[in-house]
Amino acid sequence: MNEPNHTAVVADPWPAPLATASLDATATIPGSKSLSNRYLILAALGADPVRIRGLLRSRDTDLMMNALRALGVTCREDADDPTTVTVTPPPNGVFTGCTEVYCGLAGTVMRFVPPLVLFADGPVRFDGDEQAYARPMEPLLFGLKQLGAHVEYHGQEGCLPFTVTPPKKLGSADGKPIKIRVDSSSSSQFVSGLLLAASRIPGGVLLRHTGRTLPSLPHIRMTMEDINAAGGDVTMPERGRWLVQPRDLDLPRTVTVEPDLSNAAPFLGAALIAGGAVRVPNWPAHTTQPGGLLPSMLHKFGATITLDGEPFDEINDCEMFNDDFSGTLCVTGDGSIHGLGELDMSAAGELAPSVAAIATLADGPSQLVGIGHLRGHETNRLQALVTEIERVGAHAEELDNGIAIEPVADDELHGAVMETYADHRMATFAAMLGLRIPGIEVRDVQTTRKTIPDFTGMWAAMLAQHR
Ligand SMILES: O=C(O)C1=C[C@@H](OP(=O)(O)O)[C@@H](O)[C@H](O)C1
Ligand SMILES: C=C(OP(=O)(O)O)C(=O)O
Incomplete structure (x- = not known):
């Protein structure tokens, strides 16, 4: 924490x-905050170590690395260059539960890390700066609930702080993509966070955005491009609908941040x-x-x-x-x-x-x-x-x-x-x-x-x- x-x-x-x-x-x-924190998440979801070059070193990326460390991921910076970091996922891809994650005021941490709890061996409590309590979170957590997770709020309903407990069994019973609906009009990061984790869900996910407007589409396209660069298969058959096929994710051995x-x-x-x-x-x-x-x-x-x-x-x-x-x-x-x-x-x-x-x-x-x-x-x-x-x-x-x-x-x-x-x-x-x-x-x-x-x-x- x-x-x-x-x-x-x-x-x-x-x-x-x-x-x-x-x-x-x-x-x-x-380096780009958005790319740095996506590469960190995708590296954590893979099987092999990934070396990230040009990583942004700032509060939001430090918060992300600390969040991943709490979940059992190793993030090791090069002795002579703190912007080169090697990320090693946890053994068997299972994240460490019964832990706490501090999100600060970082949207990419509070929206991209909770979905990782789907693959954890116990509940994870999320907290952040007091100002973060006012940032929208509910649609992401509603998405996680549709995937079988349990969410308990410790303050105001729909806001930080909260605890996410992983489902007993993940994925659909019939092997088809699980259909989930999320209103992402208050932040594109809800869609991005769910997409980043979805490749690891047995059967995959069909995600539909239910709101009238959808901000920051380039950031969602960034998420899709990065997932696909890691061997994933995510498509947007129409605006506001994404299909994520189940895939192992592995970023290239070395990635460089713009x-x-x-x-x-x-x-x-x-x-x-x-x-x-x-x-x-x-x-x-x-x-x-x-x-x-x-x-x-x-x-x-x-x-x-x-x-x-x-x-x-x-x-x-x-x-x-x-x-x-x-x-x-x-x-x-x-x-x-x-x-x-x-x-x-x-x-x-x-x-x-x-x-x-x-x-x-x-x-x-x-x-x-x-x-x-x-x-x-x-x-x-x-x-x-x-x-x-x-x-x-x-x-x-x-x-x-x-x-x-x-x-x-x-x-x-x-x-x-x-x-x-x-x-x-x-x-x-x-x-x-x-x-x-x-x-x-x-x-x-x-x-x-x-x-x-x-x-x-x-x-x-x-x-x-x-x-
Ligand atoms: O996915 C991302 O990396 C981001 C998406 C955008 O969020 P919103 O859609 O909430 O604006 C952007 O404003 C934020 O700085 C970074
Ligand atoms: C909205 C921003 O950040 P966050 O990733 O915390 O949402 C931003 O950097 O302008």
Whole structure:
């Protein structure tokens, strides 16, 4: 249950640096949280050790490794490189029960680990940060109940903390896929969590999403691609329906994690806000990360985008998606930012705080829609964004399914101490505003450790590289 100590000392509130010159920077972004935690889960579900290279080392991945360790999985980092970790599954694939897992505030831990209890030899209790008690969990646990698990809540019904007890017998009696129905409209992670475990269920699983909307489809496609890369057989015969055939899962002996493209957003966005160029190396030309949508969003704001020197306009999405190719993405801004009008962000909700920061400094209004489920993220992000945008003197309002942002002239914006609500993306959002608005200070900037080990160091390094 213990978490590792993080010791770096940073002033609180942290004075966000102002950009006083246009940028000419390269930012190397650590590994993807979503891919890191999927590879850890899939490696734990396999039979043989898997070496994961470029693993993100941050609070969410440390929580995931500790969760797996509690279940009898060995996660051993290389002595000379903590981002290379070898995962060895438990003997016979049986996870250790009668234990506890601490989820922190990590959606990928609280939604991807409980399904592993289906293969445990006893009950597992799950707990997390107090703020995690407000995050939706019930649809995932309803899915597990349909697979025969027993769930006991220790606080509010449908929320952390809870205990999952494995079924006495797993899988259908007739050898056909078990049919389960889950409403995943409040988080794609319910579908992903169930799919990740489903290959190991005798007879497999037919999963149907029952809600009206389904956010973060790229993240579900990421789950499918990773399962299939591990020898699984998962298909989506139609939107909102997945068929998982029973299969042994074994990732390749070594897998390499792509950089976290969503965490690239504040850095690339800085080129628009401060003006100048920011480059991110190892940008994958093919990716299931929703951050793959970032170049086109930044382009709409008015940025010039190149990949290995090729203009973005001339990069045909299909041709560019050659699996083996990765290059340096370069975003250049001239200090002007166009309002977006209405932008559907349902596929990439985790980019919304960064996009909102840029939109706050634009020359016209933006409405980011399709993201009502952000109310159940680390904090109620729609409410938090409105409060913090208003705090610096611009205007914003909550919509049913998103946020409307009404920028004001730069001289009407003013510094403030920004709240972050234990939300890493609210901290990076505030840092982005601080590039242009003098006097921005950020409370608890260390909350960025959820997915970035040294955000303030990387931010300072970017600003030190200017024209
Ligand atoms: O599966 C994943 O790795 C994630 C899915 C998304 O969750 P939601 O569908 O809840 O937004 C995303 O926002 C989160 O940061 C990571
Ligand atoms: C929503 C997010 O995280 P989580 O994986 O905790 O859901 C996020 O990182 O923006």
